[in-house]
Amino acid sequence: MLQPQAVIFDIGNVLIGWQPEQFYDARIGAEQRARFMAEVPMHAANLAIDAGAPFRETIYGLAEAHPEWDQQIRWWHDDWLQMIQPVIPWSVALLRALRAKGVPVFALTNFGSETFRIALAEFDFLNEFDRAYVSGDLAVIKPDPAIYRIVEQDCALAPGRLLFVDDRADNIAAAQACGWGGHVFDGPEGWARRLVAEDLLTETEAGL
DSSP states (O other): OOSSSSSEOOBBBTTBBHHHHHHHHHHHHHHHHHHHHHHSOOHHHHHHHHHHHOOOHHHHHHHHHHHGHHHHHHHHHHHHHHHHHOHHHHHHHHHHHHHHHTTTTTEEEOOHHHHHHHHHHHOGGGGOOOEEEEHHHHTTOOHHHHHHHHHHHHTTTOOOGGGEEEEEEHHHHHHTTTTOOOEEEOOOOHHHHHHHHHSOOOTTTOOO
């Protein structure tokens, strides 16, 4: 297998936590949250935002359609930064270690255009990618093969030279079907060891 020439990071649950259920559990309890999520299609709305729908209009429109959950729905917009937590420091350190070695580092993320700009202002390391491929800007979301082809065409690297890390197995499977290398993220240590195995970082550089 050829050594990767660029490393591609997903963001949610790889560099920053993304567990909205935990946010709601802390505010309204697990039982109430389960009922809320069963009655209101929050994740479907979020997927629409990731595909390019406007952030505030989508969430506030949903609140108008479900007035009994008005406040809870609006939290998804008004308190969104509290949902995308916490930063995963070791993953950020790996991103920076790769850059220090001169390895191109890209982002490929299902993220709304507006929410990504909010995140850029909050998390400095998101500005450090050589290129960021954001689904809301591209109007296509993982694991649609089209989004992987967009990356290939734009970066002009062969699929076999790309190594992609994502917390979702379906997104990795789609990347591998396109010929990319893939790693399903289940914690930063395993990802660090993969980067060492690919001869992209030494153990010391990877924090091992």
